[in-house]
Amino acid sequence: MAARIFGSGIKRREDPRLLTGQAKYTDDLALPRMAHLAVVRSPYAHAKIKSIRTKKASQMLGVLGVFTGKDMVEAGFRPIPCAWVVPNSETKTPPYPPIATDVVRYVGNAVAIVVGTDRYRARDAADAVEVDYEPLSVVVDAFKATQEGAPQLHADVPKNICFHWKVSGGDVEAAFKSADVVVKERIVNQRLIPNAMEPRAALAQYAPATGKVTLWATTQNPHIARFLLSLDTGTPEHKIRVIAPEVGGGFGSKIPHYPEDSMVIFAAKRLNVPVKWTETRSENYRGTIHGRDHLQEVELAAKKDGKIVGLRGKVWANLGAYLSTASTGIPTILHGLMLSGVYDIANIHEDVWGVFTNTTPVDAYRGAGRPEATFLVERLVDMLAAKLKRDPAELRKKNFIPPFEDGHTVATGIVYDTGNYAGAFEKALKIADYTGLRKKQAEKRNKEEYLGIGISTYAEICGLGPSQVAGAVGFGGGLWESAIVRFHPSGKVQVFVGISPHGQGEETTFAQIVASELGVSVDDVEILHGDTDQTPMGWGTYGSRSTAVGSGALMGAIGKIKEKAKTLTAHLLEAAAEDIDYADGKFFVRGSPEKAKTIQDMALMANVAWNMPKDLEPGLEASAFFDPPNFVYPFGAHIAVVAVDAETGEVRLERYIAVDDCGKVINPMIVEGQIHGGIVQGIGQALWERAVYDESGQLLTGSMTDYAVPKADFFPNFELAMTETPTKVNPLGVKGIGETGTIASTPAVYNAVLDALSPLGVKTIDMPLTPERVWRAIREARR
Amino acid sequence: MNHSVSITVNGVSHRDEVEPRLLLVHYVRETLGLTGTKVGCDTGQCGACTVLMDGQAVKACMVLAVQADGSQLTTIEGLAENGKLHPLQEAFWEKHGLQCGYCTPGMILTACHLLERNPNPTEAQIRHGLEGNLCRCTGYQNIVAAVKEAGKRMRA
Numbered sequence: 001m002a003a004r005i006f007g008s009g010i011k012r013r014e015d016p017r018l019l020t021g022q023a024k025y026t027d028d029l030a031l032p033r034m035a036h037l038a039v040v041r042s043p044y045a046h047a048k049i050k051s052i053r054t055k056k057a058s059q060m061l062g063v064l065g066v067f068t069g070k071d072m073v074e075a076g077f078r079p080i081p082c083a084w085v086v087p088n089s090e091t092k093t094p095p096y097p098p099i100a101t102d103v104v105r106y107v108g109n110a111v112a113i114v115v116g117t118d119r120y121r122a123r124d125a126a127d128a129v130e131v132d133y134e135p136l137s138v139v140v141d142a143f144k145a146t147q148e149g150a151p152q153l154h155a156d157v158p159k160n161i162c163f164h165w166k167v168s169g170g171d172v173e174a175a176f177k178s179a180d181v182v183v184k185e186r187i188v189n190q191r192l193i194p195n196a197m198e199p200r201a202a203l204a205q206y207a208p209a210t211g212k213v214t215l216w217a218t219t220q221n222p223h224i225a226r227f228l229l230s231l232d233t234g235t236p237e238h239k240i241r242v243i244a245p246e247v248g249g250g251f252g253s254k255i256p257h258y259p260e261d262s263m264v265i266f267a268a269k270r271l272n273v274p275v276k277w278t279e280t281r282s283e284n285y286r287g288t289i290h291g292r293d294h295l296q297e298v299e300l301a302a303k304k305d306g307k308i309v310g311l312r313g314k315v316w317a318n319l320g321a322y323l324s325t326a327s328t329g330i331p332t333i334l335h336g337l338m339l340s341g342v343y344d345i346a347n348i349h350e351d352v353w354g355v356f357t358n359t360t361p362v363d364a365y366r367g368a369g370r371p372e373a374t375f376l377v378e379r380l381v382d383m384l385a386a387k388l389k390r391d392p393a394e395l396r397k398k399n400f401i402p403p404f405e406d407g408h409t410v411a412t413g414i415v416y417d418t419g420n421y422a423g424a425f426e427k428a429l430k431i432a433d434y435t436g437l438r439k440k441q442a443e444k445r446n447k448e449e450y451l452g453i454g455i456s457t458y459a460e461i462c463g464l465g466p467s468q469v470a471g472a473v474g475f476g477g478g479l480w481e482s483a484i485v486r487f488h489p490s491g492k493v494q495v496f497v498g499i500s501p502h503g504q505g506e507e508t509t510f511a512q513i514v515a516s517e518l519g520v521s522v523d524d525v526e527i528l529h530g531d532t533d534q535t536p537m538g539w540g541t542y543g544s545r546s547t548a549v550g551s552g553a554l555m556g557a558i559g560k561i562k563e564k565a566k567t568l569t570a571h572l573l574e575a576a577a578e579d580i581d582y583a584d585g586k587f588f589v590r591g592s593p594e595k596a597k598t599i600q601d602m603a604l605m606a607n608v609a610w611n612m613p614k615d616l617e618p619g620l621e622a623s624a625f626f627d628p629p630n631f632v633y634p635f636g637a638h639i640a641v642v643a644v645d646a647e648t649g650e651v652r653l654e655r656y657i658a659v660d661d662c663g664k665v666i667n668p669m670i671v672e673g674q675i676h677g678g679i680v681q682g683i684g685q686a687l688w689e690r691a692v693y694d695e696s697g698q699l700l701t702g703s704m705t706d707y708a709v710p711k712a713d714f715f716p717n718f719e720l721a722m723t724e725t726p727t728k729v730n731p732l733g734v735k736g737i738g739e740t741g742t743i744a745s746t747p748a749v750y751n752a753v754l755d756a757l758s759p760l761g762v763k764t765i766d767m768p769l770t771p772e773r774v775w776r777a778i779r780e781a782r783r
Numbered sequence: 784m785n786h787s788v789s790i791t792v793n794g795v796s797h798r799d800e801v802e803p804r805l806l807l808v809h810y811v812r813e814t815l816g817l818t819g820t821k822v823g824c825d826t827g828q829c830g831a832c833t834v835l836m837d838g839q840a841v842k843a844c845m846v847l848a849v850q851a852d853g854s855q856l857t858t859i860e861g862l863a864e865n866g867k868l869h870p871l872q873e874a875f876w877e878k879h880g881l882q883c884g885y886c887t888p889g890m891i892l893t894a895c896h897l898l899e900r901n902p903n904p905t906e907a908q909i910r911h912g913l914e915g916n917l918c919r920c921t922g923y924q925n926i927v928a929a930v931k932e933a934g935k936r937m938r939a
Contacts, residue, residue, distance in 0.1 A: 011876055018884030019872040021819015021859035025885065028818035118813075120804070197823045197831060197885040197919050248821075248885030249919050281824035503883030503920050669879045676922030677882065704828035704917075712923040713910035741922075 006516035009669030012508045023246040026201035026216050027278045034203070035064050037267055037277040038122035039260065040112040040129045041286065042104035045140070045358035045697020046151060047133035049102055052112055057128040062121035064271050066129060068112045069099035072266050076234040080259055080322070083228060083476040084329040089163035091354075091474075094154035096322035098232075098259035098266075104133070105153050105321035106358050107697055108286025110259055115267050115275055140693040142318035142355040143295050153321060153356045162319055162354040163328060167336035169411030170347030175310030179301030183383040188766045189372045191293035191318065191691040192684075193285055193701070194365045195709050198248020200288055201278040204264035208272065213265055214241045220250040221540020222500055224477060226532045228257040228325070233265050244530035247502030251681070252364035253288050254502070255542050256325035260287070282703045290691055291365020293318035294331065294372050298350075300380035306390055308399045310347035311339055313376065319354050320361035326475075327363045328354055333473045334369030334461065334543075340410035341377040342421040342459045342635060343399040348411040358697040364542060366681055367742040370460045378456045378747035386758065392455055392751070393434060397422060400457075406728075407630075416459060416633040417727045417735075420661070424723045425457050428637035428659040431719055437641060445759055451654075452756025454640040456748035462736035463548030463632035463729065479545070480627035482536040483553040485514065485561055487620035489607035491600030493518070493525045495554065498538010499546040500530045504738060505670040506546050510554055512666055513732070517558045518599050519585015536623065544736020547666065548632045548729070555731040556624030564620060565602040571613040572597060572605065632727045632735040636660035638679075638744040640752040646760065649775030651687060651753055656718045658744065662737040663726040671737050672720055678741020679718055684710045685742075686749040688768050708768075757781075788852040792817065793861025801848045808832040808843035810851075811858060819859035819888050823917070830916030833889035834858050840896035842889075842915075859888035862895070871895060871933040880929035882920035890916045894930045902938050906931065 017023040054066040079095040099110045112129050116122030137151040144150055145160040153160055176182060196218075203216040213235050219225045222242040230237035247254060260277050267275040279287060298313035317331030336350050381399070385392040401408055403420040410416065434453070441451045464470070467478035482498040493514060499506060507527040515522040529535055538550070562582055569587035570577040579590050586596035602620060605611065609618035641655040658675055665671050688708035692700040701707040726733025746767075753769050754762065761781040765773050785800040792815060799814055811817050811834065822844060823831030832843040835857040862869040871891045874880070881887040890913065897904065897912040904912065909930045910923070918926060 009879075012879065014884070015876045015881060016868075018881055018887055019859075019868065019875055019891070020863055021817070021888055023884055024818065025821075027822070028812075030813075030816075119809075120802070195917075195919050197829065197883065197917065198821070199823070246884065249883040251919065278822075281826065281829070505882070673879045673882060673921060673925060676924045677920045678922070680922035681919070703826045704824040705826045709828075709917050709919065711917065712913040712927065713907070715910070715923060717906075717924055717927075718922070 005512050005522055006666060009667055010508065010512065010522065012505050013511065014505060014507050025198055025246045025248055026203055026218050029203055029216055029245065031205060031274040034274040034276055035115045035117060035271065036119040036122040037264055037275050038114045038126040039110045040114065040126045040131065042107060042109040042111055044104055044133050044135050045107050045138045046136040047104050048136060049100060049104060049111060050132040050134050053130040054112065057114055057125040060125045060128060062117035063125045064115045064117065065267065066112060066114050066125065069097055069101035072099055073101065075266055075270065077262055077266055078232040080257055081228050081231050082323040082325065084326045084474055086163060086165055086328045086332045086474045089165040091163040091328055092157045093323055094157055098262040106360055107699055108360060109321065113263050113267065115271060138358045138695065138697040140357050140359050140695065140697050142293065142316040142357055145355050145357045146316065146353060153358065157356060160356040162323065162356055165332040165336065165352045166350065167339070167412050168349045169413060172310050172312045172347040172349035175347035176301045176312065179309055180304040181384065181387055182299055182301045183380055183387050184299040185379060185383060185764065187296040187298060187376055187379065189292050189294040189296060189375060190767050192291045192365055192689050193691050193707055194251045194253035194288065194291055196249035196251055196253055199279045199281055199284045200254065200258065200260065201276065202261050202264045203274060203276040204268035205274040206268040206272065211239050212241065213239060214243065215261060215265060216243045216245055217261055218247050218254050219244045220247065220254045220500055220502060220542050222530055222532050223498060223537050224540055225257055225261065229261060233262055241533045244500050250502050251366040252291065252368055252542060256289055256363050285702050285707065286360055286699055289324050289363040290320065290360050291362060292372060293362050296376055298376045298380060300384055302384055306388055306395050306398050308343055308345050311345050312349045315350060315352040317352055317354050318357050318359065318362055320359045321356060322361050324361040324363035327361060329473065329475060330364055330369040331372065335373045337412045337414050338370050338373040338461055339377060339412055341374060342401060342457050344401050346411055359693055366678065367739045370739065370743045371682065371746055374458045374743050375747045378751065382751045393429060396425065396455065396457055414461065415630060417630055417729050418725050419459060419633060419635050420723065420725050421457060421459065421635055424635060424659045424661050425637040427721055427723060428639050428657050431721055432639045432657045450644040450646055450756040452642045452644060452752040454748045454750065454752025454755055456744045456751065457637045458744045459633050459635035460740060460743050461631045461633055462544035462739060463628060464543035464545045465631045466629060467627050477539060479539050480625055481550040481553040482538045482625045483550065483557045484536055484621065484623045485557040487561065487603035489604050491520065491524065491603045493520055495525065495527045496535045497527060497529045497550055497554065498536050499550040500541045501546055502541065504541065504546060504674065505667065506550065509547060509666045509670060513551055513554055514558065518561065520599060544738040547734055548736045549626060549628055551732050551734060552626030552628060552730040553624050556626055557622040560622035560624060561620060565599055567613060567616055568602050568606055569597045572611065628729050630729045632729050634660065634662045634735040634737060634740050636740060636744060638748040640748040642749065642752040642756055644753060644756040644774060646778055649771035649778065651769055651774060653716055653749070655716060658718055658741065659721045659723060660737065660740050661723045661725050663724065663735040664733040665722065666734065674737045675720055675741045676718060678739060679745040680710050680715065682742040682745030683749050686746045686767055686769060688770065690768050786849050788848055790851050790854060790856060792856045793858060803847065803849050805848045806844055807846040807848045807851050810848035811843060817858050817860050821885055821888060823885065828917065830893060831886050831889040833892045833916065835892055835896060838899065840893045859891060862891065870936040874929040874933035874936065878925045878929040878932055880921065880926040886916060886918040890918065890926060894933065897930065898934050898937060902934055904934060
């Protein structure tokens with residue numbers, strides 16, 4: 001049993017509570033005397049606040065209080081901290097007040113808060129707060145914001161340039177000089193809205209007698225939230241308890257410390273009642289971070305035989321109006337270091353400018369930096385193939401980094417752990433019947449039907465990551481994980497972890513690990529997470545790190561449990577500890593498995609402690625921390641097949657093949673689920689999704705009516721397969737799988753559409769490839 | 784001025800005084816405390832708030848509580864009978880048709896109505912039928928498989 005549970009697609013233990021409506025998300029919680037907070041938000045993208053009149057609102061029925069930014073400053077609340085300052089980039093960190101006091105810098109910027117007895121009354125009163133604004137000129141485009149004469153957002157940030165970061169490896173100038181061919185592209189990796197199905201919410205309770213603040217919040221990382229809140233709310237860290245109850249998806253958008261977290265704490269303290277804030281979806285679109293938003297000018301150099309020799313680029317990364325928690329790290333470390341992709345490219349250089357604009361802050365969104373890297377590399381490789389009149393599959397094979405098991409250093413300086421890119425690609429080509437597809441494509445083209453085949457081969461950096469590297473690249477925290485394994489007298493196990501899953505299923509996979517390693521029934525294991533007063537410090541769930549890093553800590557604790565149980569068994573069997581063997585939950589003297597002690601026997605004895613060896617503490621509990629020696633680099637090959645209707649511009653996805661390699665798989669059902677979801681999010685970017693601002697800074701895609709979240713009937717069933725190249729970075733050989741689909745699928749589908757349109761002469765279309773854009777591109781090309 | 788409404792939810796009758804503007808979803812979640820029904824948007828797109836009203840799947844954020852006066856509602860809490868999961872709940876569990884779980888109550892109730900109208904839907908019909916419910920986690924493939932499987936079991 002024990003051996004089989006690892007690697008088996010058992011059903012998730014999370015599900016019964018979710019399927020029956022018993023799970024409690026933040027907005028489902030209600031406390032006695034609980035009040036509701038509503039935020040008054042700026043309708044202007046850039047304006048001076050001339051006056052705020054709150055009297056009328058504060059006299060309305062059920063209103064407990066109306067407050068402004070000044071009230072929060074006076075109560076000792078400080079600006080929202082930025083937790084990632086990339087070194088060697090002259091990063092400017094202008095203050096990010098939780099409520100604007102003098103200037104608003106994006107539509108949705110908070111200007112006041114209202115607390116009422118219910119959400120309707122709070123909203124009514126929020127609408128009655130009168131704010132006089134003096135509009136200022138607005139800039140929403142990152143490139144334009146850096147030009148002479150552009151509106152200036154922050155006093156100490158000339159040309160709105162937050163940072164200028166560079167990555168360099170090899171001699172890119174020489175490489176381009178020596179090249180036979182160069183392909184260039186201007187890529188708009190458009191702004192996206194994360195759209196976790198659960199909007200954000202925060203509920204704060206204050207206990208004056210103890211000084212304790214409890215915050216229930218929609219967070220992916222309660223321990224980071226507590227740490228950051230201790231910096232800006234004036235409450236010391238040990239007096240803050242952050243609980244992430246059930247969290248309805250995050251995709252990065254629930255990593256940051258947001259102004260509303262501080263607002264509810266402020267209001268709960270000031271009014272001495274529990275205060276809850278829940279955003280509406282339309283509020284979410286303005287007040288919760290966005291993702292991507294790069295303008296890229298990139299070029300790739302190659303020899304005429306197709307060997308790639310250099311890649312260089314310039315990127316203007318839109319950061320929005322303020323620095324969200326991790327925003328500077330996304331377009332730099334998580335983007336620029338991945339520019340070699342799966343290819344051997346000796347010479348790489350990129351300049352990245354992080355730019356403030358009058359838009360919602362931009363931060364990590366599923367993939368976070370890596371989709372922006374993978375897309376440009378995969379696009380350029382396809383363009384190079386077209387220019388050289390080579391098959392894009394053949395060109396990729398020529399340039400792959402050969403298989404490696406002990407690290408491979410790329411030009412950007414990072415060391416990939418393990419990889420076999422050609423292996424995954426060959427498998428994908430076979431499943432797709434690539435040769436057959438090309439034949440079919442040629443036949444269809446003869447009939448003026450446009451079938452496209454798109455390839456994306458990728459590797460990505462995740463399993464964040466070694467803490468030393470985190471420090472070196474300016475991340476204001478560690479990136480290790482922790483676990484406590486506790487055996488109760490009856491042999492049942494509770495595990496307390498620092499990660500904070502919210503849909504990824506680690507309650508199940510971590511129980512599978514414990515069951516496999518310690519020989520207990522999987523049903524006898526409970527995994528607890530998401531409460532800073534109950535779980536050990538950990539850095540949370542993002543960057544596909546929970547299993548890759550968290551399981552390392554879990555394995556450390558399991559190892560300690562085994563050692564202690566061995567010592568105890570040796571004592572009881574009157575043998576030497578080194579003579580004790582362990583198999584499937586049983587400890588025995590080597591060669592005498594018939595006289596075994598079970599882990600449950602040892603749990604009971606250690607807990608009652610009637611007969612312990614002299615130097616052994618009672619109890620069977622172990623705690624461990626794990627800081628990985630490197631990141632992990634999952635990889636794979638995706639192939640999309642599309643049909644484009646040249647008359648309407650409509651793109652129909654006919655097939656989608658994904659071969660991914662995340663090392664060892666603990667639960668294949670969960671891994672497949674992660675891949676499915678990722679693919680759909682990435683295809684969303686390729687075909688439909690785009691956050692649009694007008695020149696005055698109004699978000700035109702300001703509700704779900706206007707922003708195209710993919711629907712069920714847009715997709716065929718995906719064809720999935722795996723290869724298995726374990727990592728040596730963690731004890732189980734596992735890599736992350738949370739973001740691969742999103743990273744791989746955008747270029748696969750984009751390349752497929754452009755491949756379909758190549759006979760018509762269409763060379764480029766900005767994403768998303770909506771029917772209108774495709775139709776216009778065809779029409780332009782035909783002229 | 785408040786209005787009196789009588790609404791039967793999961794077989795239990797309720798009579799409450801409500802503001803005329805109170806959304807049915809807030810009545811269910813906050814007046815009755817049945818928080819299994821979720822709110823995912825404010826424009827009727829996402830379907831997280833779907834409940835069955837007199838057997839029809841409706842988005843409870845697009846209905847006022849006063850409009851539901853006299854009706855019979857089924858929410859996710861009322862689907863399992865005597866602790867036995869509904870075939871849709873079973874199938875979503877087995878086929879891994881959920882991740883974060885937030886869209887799941889609405890998705891299941893929509894699927895319930897779908898299977899009621901068409902007990903043996905094709906995959907395309909299922910995908911079409913779920914168009915009004917958004918999920919950001921699963922990529923829909925396993926949801927479609929779950930609805931298909933549930934249909935099979937309900938026909939048996």
